[in-house]
Amino acid sequence: MTRLHTNLTASDFIRKSFDFLIVGGGTAGLVVAARLSENPHLTVGVLEAGSCALGKDKDEEGEDEDDVNIPGYYRQTLGGSRDWQFETIPQQGLGSGGTSALNFMTWNRGSRQDYDAWMELGNQGWGWDDLLPFFKKSETFHKPNQDVRTGAKANFDLEAVGSNGPIQISFPQEYSASHSLWHHTLNSLCVETNVAHLSGSNVGVWTSACSVEPEARTRSYSASAYYLPNASWSNLILLTEAVVVNILLDQENGAWVAKGIILSAGSVQSPQIIELSGIASTPVLSMAGISVKVDSPNVGENLQDHLMTTTVFEVNPSLENPDDLKTDMKLASSARYKYVNTKSGPLTILRCSICYLPLSHFVSPDILSSLTSLPPSIDHFSEQESFIFRRLSHSEKLGHIEYIFDLGNWSSFFKPNPSEGKKYGTMLQILQYPLSKGSIHIHPPDSAPTRPSTITDKLAIDPKYYAGRNGHLDLEIMTQCQRFAQKICSTKPLADIIRARAFPPPSVSDDELQEWIVQTTVTDWHPVGTCSMGGRGRVNTGVVDERLRVHGVRGPRVVDASIMPLQISAHLQATVYAIAEKAAHMILQDIGGYGE
Incomplete structure (x- = not known):
């Protein structure tokens, strides 16, 4: 079996030049990475916070990969080292009291x-008839x-x-x-x-x-189906245990720019990274001690989940x-x-x-x-x-x-x-x-309320x-x-x-x-909507446009369940694959890689 680039270091990674840098090697991120790298003229990098052990018996923490691969073990990974174990703040409505490798298939x-x-x-371009070809493209x-x-x-x-x-x-x-x-x-x-x-x-x-x-x-999931068959490609580079703290934005002709960045960190961490980059509502950023670059009031809002x-x-x-x-x-x-x-x-x-x-x-x-x-x-x-x-x-x-x-x-x-x-x-x-409907936002820790929020701080x-x-x-x-x-x-x-x-x-x-x-x-671990498409309201009601480009800044896109403006009646994984397939197709269209 093809092995991952387990010997690749962060120093090796940053010396390479990429056309696209994808944040998150999960369900959506690896789909986009695989499809973009099918174009041999593009070099694609993937930054994944977790560790991977495909082709091995155990991961770096010694956890058995069978927990992921064997269908009957599907509940054993929840709460383990592969699970981010995010927690909500106390929910008044409850008495104040996901990835493709962890889902139930x-x-x-x-x-x-x-x-x-x-x-x-x-x-x-996001109706049933538009998405159906991409549902079908993802599956056998x-x-x-x-x-x-x-x-x-x-x-x-x-x-x-x-x-x-x-x-x-x-x-x-x-x-x-x-x-x-x-x-x-x-x-x-x-x-x-x-x-x-x-x-x-x-x-x-x-x-x-x-x-x-x-x-x-x-x-069958994104790592085994989209990444492993293409892991030997020289233009597809994955770095594991790589935590992204924010997106560095440059100014060009008065506009904020970060070319080639694709956020696929999920409905919890995509809005977190966007906010830490200075793109969010001014009150949220001010409270978190982050300088405002783009006032985007809907980042982290519109959270919808299945109960x-x-x-x-x-x-x-x-x-x-x-x-x-x-x-x-x-x-x-x-x-x-x-x-x-x-x-x-x-x-x-x-x-x-x-x-x-x-x-x-x-x-x-x-x-x-x-x-x-x-x-x-x-x-x-x-x-x-x-x-x-x-x-x-x-x-x-x-x-x-x-x-x-x-x-x-x-x-x-x-x-x-x-x-x-x-x-x-x-x-x-x-x-x-x-x-x-709820929200996900950064905020400084209670123990150090005067310092700016960081990627390691607990989210609200x-x-x-x-x-x-x-x-x-x-x-x-x-x-x-x-x-x-x-x-x-x-x-x-x-x-x-x-x-x-x-x-x-x-x-x-x-x-x-x-x-x-x-x-x-x-x-039911199905959060969506925190970087939703804005539709007619554009920035007033959303975070990204219909081509998944972040409002108010040139270059970054979001590709994961967070872009869904309304919750669907279904388990999410098939839809996330379709979103990612469609996103890759649009990106290649936009750069002239292929398409109509």
Whole structure:
């Protein structure tokens, strides 16, 4: 296997001349790097803060790379050395209390309307029809065999998927014991099976495809798919353990300039680096002790995230359960043996029982009308807010809420007693179109408030979950959705394997359910919008233009999930790949590298 440039030093790197310098070697950054370096006349450098161990058994901290590559280990990297472990400030709405190498490999897209809304906001070229070629360009879809198609209801529309892209997309060969009950249960509740969930509507019940290479049964992601095959190219240079502290801006004819810089540091760190470079709202920069170069009021604003609760149920103890691998070393060893020798068994199983539903499917018309009526106390709505409220209407058949069921205890709050010998299953409920909007900003540390903020200082991450002028509506929606989650789990045939609700405890009444939601809501790790495209409002409503160029300065662009002006109803990774593919295409167009 090709090795990374592990011997490259910072001194070696800075002696090279680059046409483009990409900050962040994650999902988007490595896509852009690979596509730009396909032009042999361009030299592309990538600065990645983390360490890499592709082609090795362990990384520099001794952490096993199997935690990344083996599908069944997908939860083990969270909270480890590869995880930035960002924390929000205390959230009043919660009682004051991502990368492609760490995600859960779910491969789906939002609905057509999600992307068309970006275009309707004034971001030309960002509708569904514009993005679909780039979705397809990123992927190679592998058709499942007939047994999987029939037994697991692994449906697809071959016209909507790619056949020659770097990311390998497949359906698992094996599924958890609850999966065979999922479709029948939702069908019993008048939810139709979606036979083409990648084709512009994800509404309904379906089996998810995954970013997994089907022969090796390993994770397919940006490093293995976009970087490694091209790592030997002399015009593609990656430096790891390289932390970017800011962008150095020069003045040319009265304008601030930083040519060839592409920020792909994600929804948290892209705005951080921009602010540390002197581009942000004047009050934020003044408080952080940073000189103002460009007053850009929306940097770090517009943070939107998917909110999630997890309901845990006691299930039939005879069912094979992923939690068993944590407590039974013999079973864990057997699972490992099967994976290594036959690429089968529990370590190939992923959570694939998915359902997206509009609120109108289970919320009464009266309650839905009260939720979607514009509050009379608010005399002005932004164009973005209007879009979000419109999405909640009766007529919009969109996936307002995502449900996922799988065996195992997925809750970070529920701590069962191992001595009881009980087994569990979990319903995940995820709000897709949050009305709550927050921010991410730099600020000086409390211990040294007089010095300027730096890249190592803790950020003020404030999603404002269930807060702000519309956050209470998110809470009411989640409460309604939680009730339906329990209805799903009390419906046959899924109900046949469920013994009782374990969390929230049975003692929590329906009237107390909302308070339980407040206390147990967590993020689904899908932050977007902090460097959003401005559309018609340009700098007044956004940070970058429709070609992802930072307003107020020449040269820098942002390419990652932070440019999304509105949240989508989907897991983010497929969309981030499409954004990066489109961005690379636009950049090459702009420099005459190729394009129409």
